Amino acid sequence: MDFFTTFCCVKGSDRKKQGKKELTWRVFSLKELQLATNNFNYDNKLGEGGFGSVYWGQLWDGSQIAVKRLKSWSNKAEMEFSVEVEILARVRHKNLLTLRGYCAEGQERLIVYDYMINLSLLSHLHGPHSAECHLDWNRRMNIAVGAAEGIAYLHNYATPHIIHRDIKASNVLLDGDFQAQVADFGFAKFIPEGATHVTTRVKGTLGYLAPEYAMLGKASESCDVYSFGILLLELASGKKPLEKLSLRIKRSITDWALPLAREGKFNELVDLRLTGKYVEEELKRVVLVGLVCSHNQPEKRPTMLEVIELLKGDREKFAALEMHETFKSSPVLEENSDTTSDEKEPKQEIENVEVLTTGH
Numbered sequence: 001m002d003f004f005t006t007f008c009c010v011k012g013s014d015r016k017k018q019g020k021k022e023l024t025w026r027v028f029s030l031k032e033l034q035l036a037t038n039n040f041n042y043d044n045k046l047g048e049g050g051f052g053s054v055y056w057g058q059l060w061d062g063s064q065i066a067v068k069r070l071k072s073w074s075n076k077a078e079m080e081f082s083v084e085v086e087i088l089a090r091v092r093h094k095n096l097l098t099l100r101g102y103c104a105e106g107q108e109r110l111i112v113y114d115y116m117i118n119l120s121l122l123s124h125l126h127g128p129h130s131a132e133c134h135l136d137w138n139r140r141m142n143i144a145v146g147a148a149e150g151i152a153y154l155h156n157y158a159t160p161h162i163i164h165r166d167i168k169a170s171n172v173l174l175d176g177d178f179q180a181q182v183a184d185f186g187f188a189k190f191i192p193e194g195a196t197h198v199t200t201r202v203k204g205t206l207g208y209l210a211p212e213y214a215m216l217g218k219a220s221e222s223c224d225v226y227s228f229g230i231l232l233l234e235l236a237s238g239k240k241p242l243e244k245l246s247l248r249i250k251r252s253i254t255d256w257a258l259p260l261a262r263e264g265k266f267n268e269l270v271d272l273r274l275t276g277k278y279v280e281e282e283l284k285r286v287v288l289v290g291l292v293c294s295h296n297q298p299e300k301r302p303t304m305l306e307v308i309e310l311l312k313g314d315r316e317k318f319a320a321l322e323m324h325e326t327f328k329s330s331p332v333l334e335e336n337s338d339t340t341s342d343e344k345e346p347k348q349e350i351e352n353v354e355v356l357t358t359g360h
């Protein structure tokens with residue numbers, strides 16, 4: 001298979017140090033991974049996603065790993081496996097999850113990563129750790145900036161440029177210091193030089209999909225910006241991207257947050273678990289950046305590099321953002337909010353692509 005030839009060529013030359021992370025991935029034997037995970041014991045299972053199950057494990061040297069095991073072999077799954085491993089082997093950044101290696105024996109396909117001791121953002125916001133509230137405001141801000149830097153690296157500095165296509169809370173992992181590590185490049189796409197977008201079958205997760213991508217399959221960097229915007233709102237409010245209001249009606253986090261932000265009611269937007277301990281100015285920044293990122297029109301969204309500047313407190317850029325039409329409730333904008341009801345259609349469409357998503 002082509003991938004393996006390319007992949008193995010990368011290996012030797014990339015063993016040198018690049019930036020902060022060393023490229024030290026290797027091929028694992030199935031036996032070694034069976035030993036490390038107690039034969040993929042149920043008790044070792046960290047969770048399950050579209051690709052398969054993820055297990056905690058410990059290697060002979062005592063280091064902890066997470067092993068992602070492909071659930072059933074198919075050409076498509078093999079492709080996803082190859083993409084993930086190839087992309088991870090190419091990129092190294094402090095905010096992107098490090099690949100330890102892979103195993104391909106018979107029909108078994110496994111990917112080995114560093115184990116992230118603080119699990120995912122999802123587990124802290126909506127999962128088993130949500131009640132404990134380990135995420136104080138400072139940590140949330142660091143996660144926001146760190147994740148933005150990881151994605152900006154993929155968009156701007158990886159060669160060729162990469163769009164992730166599945167930015168969401170379960171794909172932002174947290175290391176021992178609660179630093180963000182963006183994970184899961186199995187859905188990623190390379191953007192060929194000079195192209196503005198690639199047209200592709202829709203993949204991703206409901207609630208995070210940009211409308212133009214959900215409806216037309218147009219994937220570009222701005223689709224990641226949209227998903228990241230949803231993630232920022234989730235991080236600030238502790239709410240899920242889609243909230244069930246009744247059996248049939250779901251409300252998106254943007255539909256909930258935008259009117260409150262327009263009225264300047266940021267204290268109603270913030271996660272109650274923070275018990276009022278947050279920096280008002282920063283909260284406002286995160287919410288407004290989240291909303292402009294998740295604008296329905298892709299051309300109105302900032303780039304990830306601009307997002308980083310905004311989150312870090314660039315005053316000039318933030319002043320311009322505050323003046324953004326999205327946040328005005330003038331009569332002109334009421335018309336715009338009518339456009340929002342036009343824009344309800346894309347949301348309707350997003351519902352329709354559920355069968356094509358990973359179903360989370």
Ligand SMILES: Nc1ncnc2c1ncn2[C@@H]1O[C@H](COP(=O)(O)OP(=O)(O)OP(=O)(O)O)[C@@H](O)[C@H]1O
Pocket residue numbers: 046047048049050051052053054066068097113114115116117119120166170171173183184205358360
């Ligand atoms: N390196 C890791 N360290 C700790 N936990 C991990 C690691 N990799 C994955 N997980 C956790 O294992 C679970 C399953 O991950 P997986 O990526 O397979 O599914 P997902 O993120 O829920 O969905 P998707 O398949 O759409 O990515 C998730 O809760 C994820 O946060």
Ligand SMILES: [Mg+2]
Pocket residue numbers: 049170171183184
């Ligand atoms: Mg994942």
